[in-house]
Amino acid sequence: MNTGIAKRKLSAWNAAAAAGRVKKLGLDMRKSWLSYLFIAPFCITFIVYIMIPTVAAIVLSFTRFNSVEPPEFVGLLNYKVLLTQDLIFWKYAIPNTFLFAVVVGPVAYVLSFGLAWLISQLPSKIRLWYTLAMYTPSLTAGIAMGVIWLVLFSGDRLGYLNSFLLQLGIIDTQQLWTTDPKFLMKIMIIVTLWSSMGVGFLALLAGIQNVDPTLYEAGRIDGIKSRLQEIWYITIPAMKPQMLFGAVMATVGTFKAGAISTELSGSNPSPQYAGHLLINHIDDYGFIRYELGYASTISVVLLLVIYFTSKLCWRLFGSKEDE
Helix, strand or coil: CHHHHHHHHHHHHHHHHHHHHHHHHHHHHHHCHHHHHHHHHHHHHHHHHHHHHHHHHHHHCCEECCCCCCCEECCCHHHHHHHHCCHHHHHHHHHHHHHHHHHHHHHHHHHHHHHHHHHHCCCHHHHHHHHHHHHHHHHCHHHHHHHHHHHHCCCCCCCHHHHHHHHHCCCCCCCCHHHCHHHHHHHHHHHHHHCCCCHHHHHHHHHHHCCCHHHHHHHHHCCCCCHHHHHHHHHHHHCHHHHHHHHHHHHHHHHCCCHHHHHHHCCCCCHHHCCCCHHHHHHHHHHHCCCHHHHHHHHHHHHHHHHHHHHHHHHHHCCCCCC
16 A cells, blocks of 8 residues: 555656656746757757658568558568578678778778878968868769769770770770679779768868867977877877767768669679678668568668667777767
8 A cells, every 4th residue: 555655656756857857948948949949950850851760760670561551560570581581681781781891981081081181281272172172072973973983994995994904905805894793892992982081081181180289299399209100199189089070970971882883883783792782782672672661670780780880989989978
């Protein structure tokens, strides 16, 4: 009897506390309405384009859904099929994705930092133009695919690479570069690295330029004798937030890549699944087979992969206060 009364009192107290917090939030919002007005566009965009689609994907991953009939709840069946029966997922999508990520992610990150550091050493008058030259490929990647890369790796004699190698006598007949499984992944890596100097690159450049110059002077007094030591002991520790942001952007950008194999090879799946990444696997089931429930399951797996990889980046570059 006493236990029941205590439980009711506790629930009433929790309800009153919750009502008090809601009332306090309402008062804060009325008091700081202008601040909430400024953050409203971001909050609305985040909810509509990030939160709702993510929740919808998680819910649909437990259903059988073909976009025509109502979703049918199947429990963990999609996950069971993905983990035990989907040979394409295990044989091609996972290995190709991690190979692509392991090569492109770290290499693009190191290149971004190296180029950002080199540009920061240039005179301010020409620094802007070099920054623009490095950043532009990330903005024009779609145009460059048709204007540069598909022409360069064209499988006929008019393709620049074929024409050049034939003239040198290195090859006897033209190569089908983008449809040959031996070359497709390598070409994907080259093209992705070319266009990898995006927002992460700009963040690294800003971080390098904002390092306090007095730190370098103090470092030289303390015995730092080379630029490499400056970078390792001063520059990188002083710009950890930018290093973290660049690492996360490189990770997310690498794992969400996938359209590049379709653009290069002209098909999805790519020839012999040579360039088949997780994103291509999602597109295959979601927009070709219209098995949207199963495609949502693969999306959830990809979300988890990106999450744990981002946590690793936080461990490497984040501070204890950020975790």
